[in-house]
Amino acid sequence: MSVVFKKEVLDEFEIIANRYPTRRAALLPALWLAQREFGYLSLEVLDYIAQIVKISPVQVYEVAEFYTLFHKKPVGKYHLQVCRTISCALNGALDIQRAIEAHLHTKPGEITHDKLFSYELVECLASCHTAPCMRINEDYYENLSPEKVNEILNQLVKENNQNAI
Amino acid sequence: MQFEPQLTKRFNIENSYTLNVALQHGAYASLPKLFSKKPEEVIEEIKISGLKGRGGAGFPCGMKWSFIPKNSTKPIYLVVNGDEGEPGTFSDRAILSKDPHLLLEGVIAAAYAIQAHVAYIYVRGEFFREIQILNQAVEEAKNSGYLGSKIQGSDFQLEVFIHQGAGAYICGEETGLLESLEGKKGQPRIKPPFPAIQGLFGCPTIVNNVKTLSSVPWIIANGGAAYAAIGTKDSTGTHIFGLSGHVQNGGYWELPFGMPMLEFIETYGRGVKNGKLKAVIPGGSSTPVLTAQECEDLTLSYESMAKHGTFLGTGGAIVINDQTDMPQILKNLTHFYAHESCGQCTPCREGTAWENRLLQKIIQGEATARELDLMVEIAGNMEGKTICALAAACAMPVRSFIKKFRGEFEKYLKPSGVTVGIQL
Ligand SMILES: Cc1cc2nc3c(=O)[nH]c(=O)nc-3n(C[C@H](O)[C@H](O)[C@H](O)COP(=O)(O)O)c2cc1C
Ligand code: SF4
Numbered sequence: 001m002s003v004v005f006k007k008e009v010l011d012e013f014e015i016i017a018n019r020y021p022t023r024r025a026a027l028l029p030a031l032w033l034a035q036r037e038f039g040y041l042s043l044e045v046l047d048y049i050a051q052i053v054k055i056s057p058v059q060v061y062e063v064a065e066f067y068t069l070f071h072k073k074p075v076g077k078y079h080l081q082v083c084r085t086i087s088c089a090l091n092g093a094l095d096i097q098r099a100i101e102a103h104l105h106t107k108p109g110e111i112t113h114d115k116l117f118s119y120e121l122v123e124c125l126a127s128c129h130t131a132p133c134m135r136i137n138e139d140y141y142e143n144l145s146p147e148k149v150n151e152i153l154n155q156l157v158k159e160n161n162q163n164a165i
Numbered sequence: 166m167q168f169e170p171q172l173t174k175r176f177n178i179e180n181s182y183t184l185n186v187a188l189q190h191g192a193y194a195s196l197p198k199l200f201s202k203k204p205e206e207v208i209e210e211i212k213i214s215g216l217k218g219r220g221g222a223g224f225p226c227g228m229k230w231s232f233i234p235k236n237s238t239k240p241i242y243l244v245v246n247g248d249e250g251e252p253g254t255f256s257d258r259a260i261l262s263k264d265p266h267l268l269l270e271g272v273i274a275a276a277y278a279i280q281a282h283v284a285y286i287y288v289r290g291e292f293f294r295e296i297q298i299l300n301q302a303v304e305e306a307k308n309s310g311y312l313g314s315k316i317q318g319s320d321f322q323l324e325v326f327i328h329q330g331a332g333a334y335i336c337g338e339e340t341g342l343l344e345s346l347e348g349k350k351g352q353p354r355i356k357p358p359f360p361a362i363q364g365l366f367g368c369p370t371i372v373n374n375v376k377t378l379s380s381v382p383w384i385i386a387n388g389g390a391a392y393a394a395i396g397t398k399d400s401t402g403t404h405i406f407g408l409s410g411h412v413q414n415g416g417y418w419e420l421p422f423g424m425p426m427l428e429f430i431e432t433y434g435r436g437v438k439n440g441k442l443k444a445v446i447p448g449g450s451s452t453p454v455l456t457a458q459e460c461e462d463l464t465l466s467y468e469s470m471a472k473h474g475t476f477l478g479t480g481g482a483i484v485i486n487d488q489t490d491m492p493q494i495l496k497n498l499t500h501f502y503a504h505e506s507c508g509q510c511t512p513c514r515e516g517t518a519w520e521n522r523l524l525q526k527i528i529q530g531e532a533t534a535r536e537l538d539l540m541v542e543i544a545g546n547m548e549g550k551t552i553c554a555l556a557a558a559c560a561m562p563v564r565s566f567i568k569k570f571r572g573e574f575e576k577y578l579k580p581s582g583v584t585v586g587i588q589l
C-alpha cells in the first residue's frame with residue numbers, strides 16, 4: 001500500500017487546513033481523512049500525516065494514541081462499539097456484550113478471523129435514554145436486546161454476502 | 166405544564182433540520198432585532214435574562230461574555246462545546262440533528278455580542294450523522310446569507326466551521342477542548358489565564374455549550390426580562406431535562422425550571438422500572454447521588470440542587486431502583502473516570518485508578534473497613550488539587566455513594582480489627 005492521499009483528498013485536506021490560523025490545528029481532520037482512506041492509522045500513515053501537516057512524527061503519534069476513535073490497528077469491516085457505562089449497564093449492557101461475544105466468538109479488542117467484525121467496549125455514547133446502545137461504523141443502534149443484536153449481526157453478514165456477489 | 170417551547174419547538178416538524186422548513190417555522194427571526202442593538206446591549210440583555218451555562222458548571226452566560234477584553238487587537242473566537250460526554254446526558258445531540266439552525270442562530274448572536282468573526286463548533290467524534298446534518302446546515306445558511314459577510318444586510322461577518330472530536334471525555338472540559346482544536350492531546354490548561362483572555366490560538370475566546378447558545382435566540386426576540394420571568398428566581402428559562410436508567414420511558418423534555426423531581430420521573434418517565442426508587446444521580450454522573458427520601462422535596466432548579474448538596478449539572482438525571490447494588494454502580498463510574506483521566510495530574514491519574522481497584526477488591530470480598538475508609542480518604546486528596554474538575558467529578562460520586570449507602574459497601578467487607586473512621 002502506498003500511503004499518500006489521492007489528489008482529491010489532498011485538495012480536500014488543504015481546504016480544511018485553511019480554516020485554521022495554524023497548520024497543526026488541521027491534525028485531527030487529517031487523521032480522520034487518513035482513517036477514512038486507509039482504514040486504520042499505521043505508523044506509515046502517521047508519518048505521512050506528519051509530512052503534510054508539517055509537524056514532527058512524534059507529535060502525530062501522541063495525538064493518535066490519545067484519542068480512542070483513531071484505530072491504531074486494523075478493525076473489521078463492521079466495527080462494533082458497545083457502551084458499558086452506567087445507564088446502559090442499568091439496562092442490560094452486560095447481556096448485550098454476552099450476546100455479541102457468543103455470536104462472534106470474540107472478546108473486546110479482537111477481530112473475527114474473516115475480518116468482518118471487530119468489537120470493543122466504550123464509554124457513554126450520549127444515547128443513555130435509549131439504553132442499551134452501540135455504534136457500528138458510523139451509525140447508532142439503540143434500545144438493544146440480545147435478540148435484536150443477533151438480528152443485526154445476521155443482517156450485516158447477509159448484506160456483506162450480497163455485496164460480494 | 167403550560168409554557169412556550171423555545172429549544173424544542175421545531176423538533177416534531179418533518180425535515181426541521183433543513184433551512185427551508187426551519188425558516189417557515191421562525192428560524193433566524195431574531196436577527197433584525199439582534200443587529201438593531203449594539204453588542205454591549207446584547208450582553209446586557211443576556212445578563213438580565215439570568216441565563217446560566219448548560220454545559221454543567223452553570224456559570225452566568227452574560228457575565229462570561231463581558232470578560233472579553235474591549236478593543237482587543239487579536240482576533241476573538243467563539244467555540245461551541247458539542248462534546249457531550251457526561252454519562253446521563255444526550256440532549257445536545259437532539260438539537261444538532263433536529264434543529265441545527267437554532268444553534269446557528271444562537272451562534273450568530275453570541276459571536277456578534279463578543280465581536281467574533283470565526284466560530285468553531287466542536288462536536289464529539291461519534292456524532293457522525295449529526296456532523297453531516299450540521300455541515301449541511303452551515304452550507305445552506307451560508308448560501309442564503311445567514312453566514313458569511315454582511316449577514317442579512319448588516320455589517321456583521323461570521324464564518325462557522327465544524328470540528329470533529331475523536332473520542333475523549335476530557336475534550337468536553339473547555340481548555341482540553343481548546344487544546345484539541347489546536348491539534349494536540351486534549352489535556353486541560355492551568356487557569357488563569359481564562360479562555361476569555363487567552364483561549365484558542367492564544368486569543369480571547371468564549372466557550373459555550375450547545376444548549377446555552379440555543380437558548381439565546383428566544384432571549385433576543387423576546388427580551389431578557391421575559392426570559393427571567395420563566396422558571397424560578399435563580400433558575401430562569403427552560404432547559405432540556407433528561408431521564409435515563411431505571412425509568413419506564415427514558416427521554417428528554419423541555420421544561421421550565423422548577424418541576425419537582427418525583428413528578429418529572431412519574432409524569433415524563435412514567436415511573437420507575439422493575440422496582441421502587443432508591444436513588445437519583447440528578448445532573449450527569451459527576452453530581453453527588455441523592456436518596457429517594459432526599460428527592461421528595463427536590464425540584465429541577467439550581468437552588469434546590471444546591472440545597473441538597475448536589476448540582477443541576479447537565480440536567481440529565483439517572484434513576485436507580487431498589488434492586489440495584491450501589492457498589493457495582495460506583496465501580497462502573499470509577500472505571501469511567503479512570504479511563505477518561507487525561508493523566509497529567511497525579512492525584513487524578515492515580516486516584517481514579519485506585520478508587521476503581523479498591524472497589525473491585527471490596528466487591529470481590531477481599532477488603533476490610535480500612536479499604537472503604539481509604540476510598541474516602543483518596544477522594545479527599547483528589548478534590549481541589551488538580552488542573553481540572555475531572556478529579557472532583559470522580560471524588561463526588563465516591564463520597565456521596567459511600568456516605569449514603571455505606572451499609573451496602575460494608576456487606577462486602579471482611580471483618581477487621583479497627584475502623585479508622587474518617588470523617589465524611
Ligand atoms: C471533565 C469535564 C467534562 C466536561 N464536558 C463537557 C461537555 O461535554 N459539554 C459541555 O458543554 N461542557 C462540558 N464541561 C464544562 C466545560 O468545561 C465548560 O464549563 C462549558 O463548556 C462552558 O459552557 P457553558 O457556560 O455554556 O455551560 C466539562 C467540564 C469538565 C470538568
Ligand atoms: S484533573 Fe485529571 S483530567 Fe483534569 S487535567 Fe488533571 S489529570 Fe487531566
Ligand code: FES
Binds near residue numbers: 123127254
Ligand atoms: S451510558 Fe450508554 S449511552 Fe450513555
